[in-house]
Amino acid sequence: KGRWTAGMLSVCVGAIMLGDGGEGTRSSSAAAPLLRQPSFVALPDVRLERSSRLPRCLRPLMVMRESKGAGGGRRLSSGLKPFQRDLRRRNGPREVKELKRLMSFTSLDELLLTLENFYEHDKDEIPPQQAVAALNHLKRLKRIEPSNRRAVELEEREATCFRFYAGIVERGISRLSAKHVALALNAVRERQGFESMFQLSDRRIRVLAQEALVDKSGKVELYFDSQNIANIVNAYASAGYVKQELFELLAQVTLAMKPTDFTPQSVANILNAFVRSGGWSKNLFEFLSLVTLGLDHADFSPQHVSNIVNAFAK
Numbered sequence: 001k002g003r004w005t006a007g008m009l010s011v012c013v014g015a016i017m018l019g020d021g022g023e024g025t026r027s028s029s030a031a032a033p034l035l036r037q038p039s040f041v042a043l044p045d046v047r048l049e050r051s052s053r054l055p056r057c058l059r060p061l062m063v064m065r066e067s068k069g070a071g072g073g074r075r076l077s078s079g080l081k082p083f084q085r086d087l088r089r090r091n092g093p094r095e096v097k098e099l100k101r102l103m104s105f106t107s108l109d110e111l112l113l114t115l116e117n118f119y120e121h122d123k124d125e126i127p128p129q130q131a132v133a134a135l136n137h138l139k140r141l142k143r144i145e146p147s148n149r150r151a152v153e154l155e156e157r158e159a160t161c162f163r164f165y166a167g168i169v170e171r172g173i174s175r176l177s178a179k180h181v182a183l184a185l186n187a188v189r190e191r192q193g194f195e196s197m198f199q200l201s202d203r204r205i206r207v208l209a210q211e212a213l214v215d216k217s218g219k220v221e222l223y224f225d226s227q228n229i230a231n232i233v234n235a236y237a238s239a240g241y242v243k244q245e246l247f248e249l250l251a252q253v254t255l256a257m258k259p260t261d262f263t264p265q266s267v268a269n270i271l272n273a274f275v276r277s278g279g280w281s282k283n284l285f286e287f288l289s290l291v292t293l294g295l296d297h298a299d300f301s302p303q304h305v306s307n308i309v310n311a312f313a314k
Helices: 002-020 046-053 082-091 108-116 128-140 149-171 178-188 195-214 226-239 244-255 264-277 282-294 302-313
Strands: 065-068 074-077
Touching: 108 128, 108 149, 128 149, 128 178, 149 178, 149 195, 178 195, 178 226, 195 226, 195 244, 226 244, 226 264, 244 264, 244 282, 264 282, 264 302, 282 302
Parallel strands: none
Antiparallel strands: 065 074
16 A cells, blocks of 8 residues: 555655656646556656757846956946947047157158148048147257248148147037146247137136145145146246236145145245246245255255246245
8 A cells, every 4th residue: 555655645746846857846747547546657857858848048138247356446448340340439539649749750741741631531530639749749849940941841741730639629628627727838838829719718726726735635736736827827927918816816725735745846936937927926935945855955956046036036
């Protein structure tokens, strides 16, 4: 009787497994006759059957994977296929690599040939920072001989090219840092017809200065350094633009800087720039006098001493 009971249990379990793969409790009609026979049946391997019936998971197109970052931490990478990365590059703004190698040029003609190749580009593709670099290298290599006919042609090309890249800088002025604004102003300060550059730069500098003064971290050096301030004030003074409100705002930024942010050269530049602009500030000069006394004497050259004393004498 015990063997017959065990046989019945085996038959029932086998019928259930054969009926729905072990995933339900309903028995099929084909297994019904077997229930009347007390015999043993071989039980199917449920694990193999289930694994064969599982649907295959398709790998998603965008897979976020963890990989080690440059700083030793972890970052998420998109896991894009090579063709997808190429498509993303084509759809995004093109990188103007040629404008990053302008320092290697020693001839104005060769520099113009390179810069003129971008006249047909969409101006939004050229970053304003690289346009600022183009202006300064044009200024660096400008060597014109009025008696030479080719020099006259070169001068016209240079003026057209300079105007083209100055327009890019003006349109992207809101994306520039204080350093790039200072470089742009010093590139145009000796030329006529760039009043709009000074007006737009005035607005941008005010925004940066206000952000620096209200920054809760107190790190003014993230926005300005002493050289940027000196170059900006000197550019306005050289071009004949007197911006008292702007100069006072830059003086406040200077007062918010740390004494360790200054060098003898930067102190001399700031003092002479403010003297030249007419934006003399008693608090600023007292602060810079204390900064000067705290600098290492070995860092001073005779020229530094002369420039600083000359600024205080005026």
